[in-house]
Amino acid sequence: MEEDDFxxxxxxxxxxxxxxxxxxxxxxxxxxxxxxxxxxxxxxxSVVFADDGVFQLKKGQDTPGINMKNFSxxxxxxxxxxxxxxxxxxxxxxxxxxxxxxxxVDVEVLSSKELxxxxxxxxxxxxx
Numbered sequence: 001m002e003e004d005d006f007x008x009x010x011x012x013x014x015x016x017x018x019x020x021x022x023x024x025x026x027x028x029x030x031x032x033x034x035x036x037x038x039x040x041x042x043x044x045x046s047v048v049f050a051d052d053g054v055f056q057l058k059k060g061q062d063t064p065g066i067n068m069k070n071f072s073x074x075x076x077x078x079x080x081x082x083x084x085x086x087x088x089x090x091x092x093x094x095x096x097x098x099x100x101x102x103x104x105v106d107v108e109v110l111s112s113k114e115l116x117x118x119x120x121x122x123x124x125x126x127x128x
Contacts, residue, residue: 046085
């Protein structure tokens with residue numbers, strides 16, 4: 001291990017890759033909570049939404065019928081935690097018939113090739 005691995009003043013680049021649908025499992029909500037915690041500790045946090053993870057950002061989620069709380073408005077809080085690097089995989093968005101206008105928050109839509117370059121520059125990548 002390097003000396004910086006234990007230095008709390010060294011900022012690490014964390015990327016969270018959300019691939020799961022927002023409901024039916026705990027993955028999406030727990031990932032969001034982990035993102036907020038990481039950002040609270042002043043780390044450089046970015047979030048990618050790919051595959052069914054793009055549905056986490058979809059406007060108009062109606063969850064009473066599945067007896068689950070709609071946590072999607074929490075994504076608007078990311079800006080308050082200085083989490084401004086939100087990426088959506090273009091291919092995933094298109095495959096699900098969604099556009100950037102269908103999403104709750106401002107994101108940068110990138111191809112999988114572009115995302116892989118950004119991913120390679122991270123210190124830590126966590127995928128669900």
